[in-house]
Amino acid sequence: MDLKTTTYLIVGATFILYIGIAIWARAGSTKEFYVAGGGVNPIANGMATAADWMSAASFISMAGLIAFMGYGGSVFLMGWTGGYVLLALLLAPYLRKFGKFTVPEFVGERFYSNTARIVAVICLIIASVTYVIGQMKGVGVAFGRFLEVDYSTGLFVGMCIVFIYAVMGGMKGITYTQIAQYCVLILAYTIPAIFISLQLTGNPIPQIGLGSTMAGSDVYLLDRLDQVVTELGFSEYTTQVRGDTLNMFVYTMSLMIGTAGLPHVIIRFFTVPKVRDARSSAGWALVFIAILYTTAPAVSAMARLNLMDTVNPAPGQNLAYDERPDWFKNWEKTGLLGFEDKNGDGKIQYTPSAETNELKVDRDIMVLANPEIAKLPNWVIALVAAGGLAAALSTAAGLLLAISSAISHDLIKGVINPNISEKTELLASRISMAVAIAVAGYLGLNPPGFAAGTVALAFGLAASSIFPALMMGIFSKNINKEGAIAGMIAGITITLFYVFQHKGILFIADWKYLQSWGSNWFLGIEPNAFGAIGAVFNFVVAFIVSKVTAETPQEVKDLVEHVRVPTGAGQAVDH
Numbered sequence: 001m002d003l004k005t006t007t008y009l010i011v012g013a014t015f016i017l018y019i020g021i022a023i024w025a026r027a028g029s030t031k032e033f034y035v036a037g038g039g040v041n042p043i044a045n046g047m048a049t050a051a052d053w054m055s056a057a058s059f060i061s062m063a064g065l066i067a068f069m070g071y072g073g074s075v076f077l078m079g080w081t082g083g084y085v086l087l088a089l090l091l092a093p094y095l096r097k098f099g100k101f102t103v104p105e106f107v108g109e110r111f112y113s114n115t116a117r118i119v120a121v122i123c124l125i126i127a128s129v130t131y132v133i134g135q136m137k138g139v140g141v142a143f144g145r146f147l148e149v150d151y152s153t154g155l156f157v158g159m160c161i162v163f164i165y166a167v168m169g170g171m172k173g174i175t176y177t178q179i180a181q182y183c184v185l186i187l188a189y190t191i192p193a194i195f196i197s198l199q200l201t202g203n204p205i206p207q208i209g210l211g212s213t214m215a216g217s218d219v220y221l222l223d224r225l226d227q228v229v230t231e232l233g234f235s236e237y238t239t240q241v242r243g244d245t246l247n248m249f250v251y252t253m254s255l256m257i258g259t260a261g262l263p264h265v266i267i268r269f270f271t272v273p274k275v276r277d278a279r280s281s282a283g284w285a286l287v288f289i290a291i292l293y294t295t296a297p298a299v300s301a302m303a304r305l306n307l308m309d310t311v312n313p314a315p316g317q318n319l320a321y322d323e324r325p326d327w328f329k330n331w332e333k334t335g336l337l338g339f340e341d342k343n344g345d346g347k348i349q350y351t352p353s354a355e356t357n358e359l360k361v362d363r364d365i366m367v368l369a370n371p372e373i374a375k376l377p378n379w380v381i382a383l384v385a386a387g388g389l390a391a392a393l394s395t396a397a398g399l400l401l402a403i404s405s406a407i408s409h410d411l412i413k414g415v416i417n418p419n420i421s422e423k424t425e426l427l428a429s430r431i432s433m434a435v436a437i438a439v440a441g442y443l444g445l446n447p448p449g450f451a452a453g454t455v456a457l458a459f460g461l462a463a464s465s466i467f468p469a470l471m472m473g474i475f476s477k478n479i480n481k482e483g484a485i486a487g488m489i490a491g492i493t494i495t496l497f498y499v500f501q502h503k504g505i506l507f508i509a510d511w512k513y514l515q516s517w518g519s520n521w522f523l524g525i526e527p528n529a530f531g532a533i534g535a536v537f538n539f540v541v542a543f544i545v546s547k548v549t550a551e552t553p554q555e556v557k558d559l560v561e562h563v564r565v566p567t568g569a570g571q572a573v574d575h
Contacts, residue, residue: 001378002378003146003378003381003382004146004147004148006378006379006381006382007146007147007378007381007382007385007386008147009382010379010382010383010385010386011146011147011382011385011386011389014180014181014184014386014389014390015161017180018161018164018165018177018180018181018393019161019164019165021165021169021173021176021177021180022164022165022168022169022173022177023168024176025169025172025173025175025176025177026168026169026172026173027168027169027170027171027172027173027426029422029426030409030422030425030426030429031101032170032171032172033169033170033171033172033426033429033430034101034102034170034171034267034270034405034409034429035101035171035267035270035271036170036171036172036174036175036271037172037271038270038271038272038273039271039272039273040175040271040272040281041272042272042277042278042280042281042284043280043281043284044175044176044179045175045268045269045271045272045277045281045284045285046280046281046282046283046284046285046286046287046288047178047179047182047183047284047285047288048174048175048176048178048179048182048268049265049268049269049281049282049285049288050182050285050288050289051178051179051181051182051185051390051391051394051395052178052264052265052268052394052395052397052398053084053259053265053285053289053395054182054185054289054292054391054394054395055131055134055135055138055391055392055394055395055396055455056134056135056137056138056139056388056391056392056395057134057138057455058080058292058293058296058391059138059185059188059189059292059367059387059388059391059392060138060141060142060364060367060368060388060391060392061134061138061363061364061455062076062077062080062296063296063299063300063303063366063367064300064303064362064363064364064365064366064367065363066296066297066300066301067300067301067303067304067307067363067366068304068361068363069240070235070236070237070238070239070240070241071237071238071239071240071241072240072241072248073300075248075251075252075255076255077293077296077297078252078255078256079251079252079253079254079255079256079258079259079459080255080256080259080293081289081290081293082252082255082256082259083255083256083257083258083259083260083459084259084260084265084285084286084289085286086256086257086259086260087259087260087265087266087282088279088282088283088285088286089282090260090471090474091260091266091470091471091474092266092269092278092279092282093269093275093278093279093282094474094563094564095266095269095270095470095474096269096270096272096274096275096277096278097275097563098110098563099270100270101267101270101405101409102263102267102402102405102406102409102410103120103124103263103266103267103402103406103466103470104117104118104120104121104124104406104410104414105117105409105410105414106470106473107119107120107469107470107473107484108120108410108414109559110473110484110556110559110560111469111473111479111480111481111484111485111556112481112553112556113481113484113485114414114415115481115485116469116481116484116485116488117410117414117415118410118411118415119485119488119489120410120466120469120488121406121407121410121411123461123462123465123466123488123492124263124402124403124406124466125403125406125407126461126465126492126496127261127262127263127458127461127462127465127466128262128263128264128399128400128402128403128458129403129439129440129443130455130457130458130461131262131395131399131455131458131459132395132396132399132400132403132440132443132444133440133443133444133447133455134455134458135392135393135395135396135399135440135444136155136158136392136396136440136441136443136444136445137364137444137447138364138388138389138391138392139154139155139157139158139389139392139393139396139444140152140154140155140158140444141334141336141364141365141368141388142154142368142385142388142389142392143155143157143158143389144334146368146381146382146385147385151445152445155441155444155445156441158389158392158393158396159437159438159440159441161393162393162396162397162400162437163433163434163437165177165397166397166400166401166433166437167430167433167434167437170401170429170430170433171267171271171401174397174398174401175268175271177394177397178394178397178398180390181390181391181393181394182288182390182394184383184386184387184390185292185387185388185390185391185394186288186291186292186387187383187387188383188384188385188386188387188388188390189292189295189299189367189384189387190206190291190292190295191380191383192299192370192371192374192376192380192381192383192384193206193295193298193299193302194206195371195374195376195380196299196302196306196370196371196374196376197209197210197298197302199215199374200214200215200221200302200305201213201214201215201221202215202216206295206298206299206302207294207295207297207298209221209298209302210222210297210298210301210302221301221302221305222237222238222301224305225237225238225301225304225305225308226238228305228308228309228312229304229308231312231315232308232312232350232351232352233351233352233353234352235352237301237304244524246523246524246525247524247525247526247529250525250529250530250532250533251456251525251526251528251529251532253463253532254456254459254460254463254528254529254530254531254532254535255456255459255463256463257462257463257467257531257532257535258458258459258460258461258462258463258467258531259459259462260467261462261463261465261466261467261470262458262459262462262466263402263406263462263466264395264398264399264401264402265398266470267398267401267402267405268281268398269281269282299367299370300366302370303366303367303369303370303373304366306370306373306374307361307366307373308350310325310328310373311348311350311359312350318347318348318349318350319347319348320346320347320348321339321341321346321347321348322346324339324348325373326372327369327372327373330372331365331369334365336361336362336364336365337359337360337361337362337365337369338359338360339358339359339360340358340360341358342356342358343356343358367384367388368384368385368388371384396440399440400433400436400437400440401433403432403436404429404430404432404433404435404436405429405432407428407432407436408425408428408429408431408432409425409429412425412428413425413428456528456529457499457527457528459531460495460499460527460528460529460530460531460532460534461492461495461496461531462531463531463532463534463535464491464492464494464495464530464531464532464533464534464535464537464538465488465491465492465495465534465538466488467535468487468488468491468535468538468539468542469484469487469488469538469542472484472487472539472542473560474560474563474564475564476560477552477556477557477560477561478546478551478552479542479543479546479552480546480549480550480551480552482545482546482549482550483541483542483543483544483545483546483549484542486541486542486545487537487538487539487541487542487545488538490537490538490541491534491535491537491538491541492534494533494534494537495530495531495533495534498527498530498533498534499527499530
């Protein structure tokens, strides 16, 4: 059976599964729509959380970034994984004990202000919309290559699938769909890795294969990769870093606290019955996440080695363009892989120099193309396509739910019309979800320049606005409403200003910047990493403003004390 037919069958089967779950898990109340009824099993919630958290960035982009950044790509592994640990330890149990539906609802009640709630909604929407653009790109890339439809058609199909199970089921439908999507994406990520690890090292466990010798040789895989890349003039893979130590540290911190502040992940912990279950599901999610994240470095190195060996089969011997393999021709059609014969010799010259390099490789194709490069069976290649779509759709659904909940629950019911009936609120939730999907689709087709090509910016925006407000709301009794509002506004404003100020000099998609403008960056910190600096501004402004304004009411201090009491086995307050 040819690849296209196999892909249609496997991807189609997963879509039918998602739609079937949506019909079965249709939400009948606002509690089911927002928090899946609050009765999800911790293990099931851990699996759904893992799918929600591991987006197209984790499945498609991360390994591609590490493949080309080498050791420097560890900022993504450390940042995203460390951020989840922060979330699990410092935020999830306390927010679950507070017992509300959404992050802005917590902010509004903790800081006793509808204005604070509105500001939190705005910050949530800005961060979530920026993040969802990356998921839309992942859907379009996967459809464009494997189903041989154009980017826009693939995007519309993905929107329709999300519309069906998210609008019908809300959090209930999304939760059980994400469990299925986790199973799909983790199989799609690990099975090709096992095959390729066996091919290259003879070891079926990728994590061990990464540190093993090449099959039939006494040369270690990483040593071989270092040799190949340095022969072509690239930096040594195992020692390559990006920027200076300060920039790398700040970038990691921005990803960490941004991950901990992403609302679509936080609301997952509102779906379990008890605070103890929130802690348990956080632990299970980390186990499920670790399966992919410990495999990613091996996938990255093996994909880079396979690519280099294809275009440069021997030292000093470049592949003739007319002899390029089928996988190369297939990816050329998508525009994500390209060749420009600058010297007219008809051979592919791959170098780190922009003047002499003739090969354009989009980082996002590495995971998706690797099974084809390794000549794996068609069903494995088709499974990878299904996995990429599952990763993108699962996170997109979570983000869209966070956006629609913020609009229907926090703005409409919380501020505009507190007396709205549950039936009307549920209708408003579904309408908000539909509108959010339409807006996300439009931005996927027409991404704004400052956000195109990256999801790191979304983490920076969450880091500078939402995370500090949550941390101060839980762990400081003295931060008042004026301080929280001023802090959120200051954090997200200075981060957005910094990004817009430098958007003309930042080449996000290629991870390059104009050296002549580097001195204009604050302490050499690149815009995608600035969220951590924005968070510092948020904390400082909040503390200063709280010092010079009215003290936090005693009942709010008592509420903070109650939330922090470690009664993990206690039943959380229902909304």
